[in-house]
Amino acid sequence: MKYKKHVFVCTNVKPAPKKCCGEERGMALVNALKDELKEKGLNLEIRAQKAGCLDVCAFGPSMVVYPEGVFYGNVELSDIPEIVESHLVNDKVVERLVIA
Structure with missing residues (x-):
């Protein structure tokens, strides 16, 4: 496998009145994930990229984080450092953000 982990962030845009991730800061x-990974020197082993609808x-x-298949929801920019450090570096899922 090329990457240890792969993170796909929904950036899909849908017509109103549906809520959509793209308009909600997808x-x-x-970009915040990529910056955080690069800052920690992880960008060669962990990939973050935009995705269509999840x-x-x-x-x-x-x-969603693979290979685990863990879905996170209602993610804020302020959650990115915790997701990177806890889940992507230390393999500890950020339970408060998990979509059941």
Whole structure:
């Protein structure tokens, strides 16, 4: 496997009145993840990128971490350092953000 972990962040945009991750800061989350990974020197082993709809719109902005398949919802920019340190570095899921 090329990457130890792969994070997909929904950046999909849907017409109103549906909630959509793209308009709720999807790309800002992608950029924050990439910046955090680069700052920690992890960008060669962990990949973060934008994705289309993850089909959990009600919980957006959302992301999924593979290979575990853990979905996070209602993610804020302030959650990114915790997700990186806890889950991506130390393999400890951030339970308060998990979509059941």
